Amino acid sequence: MGSGGGGATRELERQQEARQSLITQGLYNINRSFAGFNPDFYERQRQATVAAMLPQVGDQYRQSRNQLGFSLANQGLLRSSAGANLGGSLERELATQKTNVANAATQAVQQLQQQVSQSKGSLIGALEQSADPTTAAQRAAETATQFSAPSLVQPLGNLFNNWASIYLARQYANLYGQSSPYGTFQRPPTPAPIASGSSSYSVR
Amino acid sequence: MGLATVAGLALSAAGTGVSLANAAAVRARMEDVVRRQIAAAEEYQKQATPKYEAYLKESGPNVARQNIAAGEQEALARYRYLQNLPTIAAESPIEANRLVSAATQGRIGQANAAQAALQGFGNFNLQQWLAAQRAGQNLGVISNLAGARSAITPYLLSGAEQSGQSLAAVGSLLGTAGQLAGVYGSLSPYLQNSTVSTTAPTIGGLASRPVGSGI
Numbered sequence: 001m002g003s004g005g006g007g008a009t010r011e012l013e014r015q016q017e018a019r020q021s022l023i024t025q026g027l028y029n030i031n032r033s034f035a036g037f038n039p040d041f042y043e044r045q046r047q048a049t050v051a052a053m054l055p056q057v058g059d060q061y062r063q064s065r066n067q068l069g070f071s072l073a074n075q076g077l078l079r080s081s082a083g084a085n086l087g088g089s090l091e092r093e094l095a096t097q098k099t100n101v102a103n104a105a106t107q108a109v110q111q112l113q114q115q116v117s118q119s120k121g122s123l124i125g126a127l128e129q130s131a132d133p134t135t136a137a138q139r140a141a142e143t144a145t146q147f148s149a150p151s152l153v154q155p156l157g158n159l160f161n162n163w164a165s166i167y168l169a170r171q172y173a174n175l176y177g178q179s180s181p182y183g184t185f186q187r188p189p190t191p192a193p194i195a196s197g198s199s200s201y202s203v204r
Numbered sequence: 205m206g207l208a209t210v211a212g213l214a215l216s217a218a219g220t221g222v223s224l225a226n227a228a229a230v231r232a233r234m235e236d237v238v239r240r241q242i243a244a245a246e247e248y249q250k251q252a253t254p255k256y257e258a259y260l261k262e263s264g265p266n267v268a269r270q271n272i273a274a275g276e277q278e279a280l281a282r283y284r285y286l287q288n289l290p291t292i293a294a295e296s297p298i299e300a301n302r303l304v305s306a307a308t309q310g311r312i313g314q315a316n317a318a319q320a321a322l323q324g325f326g327n328f329n330l331q332q333w334l335a336a337q338r339a340g341q342n343l344g345v346i347s348n349l350a351g352a353r354s355a356i357t358p359y360l361l362s363g364a365e366q367s368g369q370s371l372a373a374v375g376s377l378l379g380t381a382g383q384l385a386g387v388y389g390s391l392s393p394y395l396q397n398s399t400v401s402t403t404a405p406t407i408g409g410l411a412s413r414p415v416g417s418g419i
Binding site for chain 1: 237279282283286287289291292294296297298299300301304305307308311312315316319323326330333334337338340341344345348349352353356359360363364367
């Protein structure tokens, strides 16, 4: 007597418990797939990014220093305070570029952390809707593999271009009125009033 | 008081008793459903509270300062490591000036410290964002399960109510039978002394007065 309603009630509760169990299992699968994204992983990613970018900085620095060395040697300024100042400015630029590389690697890793977290959240959201731990495990594994693959580091631009424009060209102009050995530097259309017989540049 | 009347009273009493018992049973079952649902909700709340408290511990001002300081220190350490890495092997042809070198290193140090401070805030933002994401995901799952559990409450209550319908029907039948018996008992003296009327019922539903009924 009255077993119909009780049976339906028990069935509802049983389905609810089964759904909870499936979601718990799916969460376990997702967490297992994303377990590798720990601080060590991100630190390795950061170091790999730095290692990929740093040689480019070194190459460009060497070219810039050679250019500066030739220029100073031509003027007999290798052993001068002007040469030391320019060498110091180049060192500062190198330090800046190294800092930028470190920051770029950190930013890339932070973006990766955010993407991983967002993807994990999306997978959990889908699991809550589907309560399908098998699909959740498959998608989690696919996503984790995608993030684990090494990403390409884009070639860096001309890192020392600004330094060459500011320091090297100004030194050339002030001392000899010659154009810069760097092709990127250009004279302004009108000479500045304080210049006497030579070009003056407003770049600072 | 005739036997039929007594039987009617007894049946009515039995019907009322069964109905009352059934109502009490239904109420008990519904209360049980509500108790179980509340217990389940409390269980979810017990799971959610530590997650929320953990998030609060990750988002206070002290943690913010720690995040900023940690990010700053890590950035400084990375900058120093990179600055100390030899960039190229060949020695510079430009003669170094001790004063210029000291000034250069000082300015590099200042610039790195400023950059590291900014990185500290960047780390704070990231750690807070990640903590919020984690808490949101954990609490979201618990909230989803709790919501799904509470969504079935009306169906559970309906099921508890419906499971007593058979007994309620028995009670109702007994009550009706008792009423009928009571009516029969009250009318039976008249019925025994009357003759069956052959007239049709009136519009008001009352039978026409039977002939020879003495009323």
